[in-house]
Amino acid sequence: MTGTGKGVPAGVALCSETRVPATLRAVLRGFDSAFVLLSGRGATSFGCAMRYAAPTSIEEAVSVLAGDVHAQVYAGATDFIPQLRMGRPEPGVAVDLKRIDRLTGLRREGDSWVIGAATPSARLGEEEDLVAELPGLVEAAALIGSDQIQSRASLGGNLCNASPAADSVPAMVVNNGRAVIAGPAGMRTIPVASVVTGPGSTSLAADEFLVEFVFDRPPPRTADAYLRFIPRTEMDIAVVGAGARLTLDEAGRCREVSVALGAVAPTVVMVPAAAGILVGHPLTDEALKRVAAEASAVCNPIDDKRGTKAYRRQVAGVLAVRALRLAADRAARTGS
Amino acid sequence: MSRTHVTCTINGDPAEFLCDSDQTLLDALRDVVGLMGVKEGCATGDCGACSAILDGRLTCSCLVFAPEAEAATIETVEGMAGPDGLHPLQDAFLEGAALQCGICTPGFLVAGKALLDRNPDPDEEEVRYAIAGNLCRCTGYDKIVRSILDAAAQMREAAPAS
Numbered sequence: 001m002t003g004t005g006k007g008v009p010a011g012v013a014l015c016s017e018t019r020v021p022a023t024l025r026a027v028l029r030g031f032d033s034a035f036v037l038l039s040g041r042g043a044t045s046f047g048c049a050m051r052y053a054a055p056t057s058i059e060e061a062v063s064v065l066a067g068d069v070h071a072q073v074y075a076g077a078t079d080f081i082p083q084l085r086m087g088r089p090e091p092g093v094a095v096d097l098k099r100i101d102r103l104t105g106l107r108r109e110g111d112s113w114v115i116g117a118a119t120p121s122a123r124l125g126e127e128e129d130l131v132a133e134l135p136g137l138v139e140a141a142a143l144i145g146s147d148q149i150q151s152r153a154s155l156g157g158n159l160c161n162a163s164p165a166a167d168s169v170p171a172m173v174v175n176n177g178r179a180v181i182a183g184p185a186g187m188r189t190i191p192v193a194s195v196v197t198g199p200g201s202t203s204l205a206a207d208e209f210l211v212e213f214v215f216d217r218p219p220p221r222t223a224d225a226y227l228r229f230i231p232r233t234e235m236d237i238a239v240v241g242a243g244a245r246l247t248l249d250e251a252g253r254c255r256e257v258s259v260a261l262g263a264v265a266p267t268v269v270m271v272p273a274a275a276g277i278l279v280g281h282p283l284t285d286e287a288l289k290r291v292a293a294e295a296s297a298v299c300n301p302i303d304d305k306r307g308t309k310a311y312r313r314q315v316a317g318v319l320a321v322r323a324l325r326l327a328a329d330r331a332a333r334t335g336s
Numbered sequence: 337m338s339r340t341h342v343t344c345t346i347n348g349d350p351a352e353f354l355c356d357s358d359q360t361l362l363d364a365l366r367d368v369v370g371l372m373g374v375k376e377g378c379a380t381g382d383c384g385a386c387s388a389i390l391d392g393r394l395t396c397s398c399l400v401f402a403p404e405a406e407a408a409t410i411e412t413v414e415g416m417a418g419p420d421g422l423h424p425l426q427d428a429f430l431e432g433a434a435l436q437c438g439i440c441t442p443g444f445l446v447a448g449k450a451l452l453d454r455n456p457d458p459d460e461e462e463v464r465y466a467i468a469g470n471l472c473r474c475t476g477y478d479k480i481v482r483s484i485l486d487a488a489a490q491m492r493e494a495a496p497a498s
């Protein structure tokens with residue numbers, strides 16, 4: 001562990017000079033980002049503006065956050081570092097969560113899967129039983145960037161970065177994921193769907209962070225799927241992402257269904273009408289056509305270089321149906 | 337200026353360096369440790385020129401803070417050649433003309449090694465996915481893909497049959 005051997009707690013901050021006043025810091029940062037743009041390199045700024053802390057327990061992380069209002073947690077830094085490069089101000093302390101065991105593992109616990117918030121997404125695909133039980137969640141995590149990125153990118157970072165296009169989020173939401181949050185008052189658990197409040201913003205307080213995600217293990221004849229549409233096969237941001245999870249009955253009729261769409265609104269949107277259309281019925285072409293129309297209708301997309309609003313709406317319908325079919329095929333194969 | 341002291345293993349050797357808290361591992365490896373094989377193409381995770389294997393996983397060293405290397409094991413292109421000569425991937429790249437300007441080459445070699453470490457017999461599609469995080473502006477990728485497949489075949493031949 002890092003530590004100065006001079007009585008500084010392991011992992012905590014190794015920079016002791018007086019903090020630069022906030023206003024001066026802002027000015028210097030303005031200069032800094034200009035420098036980044038001009039030189040193309042976010043070279044180390046001035047001295048030791050940003051400290052680094054690597055707590056090894058949840059309690060230690062909570063106290064680092066409580067001790068500095070300018071602290072920011074991070075996991076893989078695959079969003080965090082590029083954002084600093086773009087000129088976003090450095091936090092006072094960057095709190096690396098990856099040295100806390102509970103945040104970097106994944107385990108089956110009774111009827112649940114528990115995935116540490118800082119676990120690299122590559123880990124998910126290495127866990128055979130998880131791949132078998134939540135294939136849609138694993139395929140969503142496997143779509144995040146290249147192998148290099150997947151060695152680091154976490155579900156916690158993907159969610160808390162709060163990009164509307166984050167790939168793992170629709171898959172977590174259709175699986176009714178819960179997020180366990182630590183803070184000065186202890187732990188609390190909320191639905192994944194209520195973490196993100198808009199692009200770049202979450203409902204977490206500044207002194208809170210995500211510890212882990214909890215997913216129910218699927219009952220019989222239940223499966224999930226996630227599909228993303230991008231203009232190329234790798235390394236791009238979703239034009240639309242669609243997650244689906246459903247449970248079939250013995251006769252192949254839909255018993256429960258959940259559909260969530262990414263990149264088509266400021267936050268992930270559900271398609272609640274899918275349940276009304278499908279529950280109690282087989283997945284006929286006619287029923288799925290109605291689901292597609294409902295999926296298109298709930299979108300509130302933007303126009304950008306990846307697609308127009310109309311295009312995104314249409315693709316959302318198509319992708320929702322494909323994800324449902326894939327989930328249904330998988331659910332049928334899981335047998336009774 | 338107070339700096340962080342990092343102790344780690346680089347290419348099999350114990351190493352120590354001093355870095356700033358907000359310095360990237362890429363900058364520390366190049367500017368402090370003196371390993372120039374990690375290249376900076378973009379500094380934002382898109383090009384893979386800075387690829388290094390960190391604790392057994394392929395990473396972009398531009399997206400790692402240098403202090404995170406404490407107690408870690410790091411492999412770079414400098415560690416690939418053995419006492420008997422170049423790594424089979426390096427030979428195959430030379431043989432197959434898989435480079436032109438060469439700035440992307442260390443990244444491709446390290447990504448190729450990370451692939452072959454876990455999958456000695458990849459098919460072309462697996463190779464293409466494994467190098468999807470590496471950009472090359474010169475070769476058009478085909479020779480790189482074929483060279484990785486050639487190296488894999490050679491390594492399988494050289495390995496004692498199991």
Ligand SMILES: Cc1cc2nc3c(=O)[nH]c(=O)nc-3n(C[C@H](O)[C@H](O)[C@H](O)COP(=O)(O)OP(=O)(O)OC[C@H]3O[C@@H](n4cnc5c(N)ncnc54)[C@H](O)[C@@H]3O)c2cc1C
Nearest residue numbers: 075076077078079080145154156157158160166167210381
């Ligand atoms: C080349 C490249 C390709 C990419 N491709 C994709 C892609 O295809 N799909 C996709 O969805 N994303 C993609 N991304 C974005 C990014 O990799 C993902 O969003 C990733 O999941 C972020 O995880 P992280 O652990 O690296 O987050 P970090 O960068 O560590 O953190 C991101 C944000 O979340 C906060 N945070 C992190 N962990 C926690 C926690 N436990 N509690 C509270 N807040 C936390 C941080 O403060 C920060 O604001 C890509 C990025 C790059 C560089």
Ligand code: FES
Nearest residue numbers: 377378379384398
């Ligand atoms: S320099 Fe790291 S990915 Fe381009």
Ligand code: FES
Nearest residue numbers: 436438472473474
């Ligand atoms: S050989 Fe020039 S970028 Fe690849």
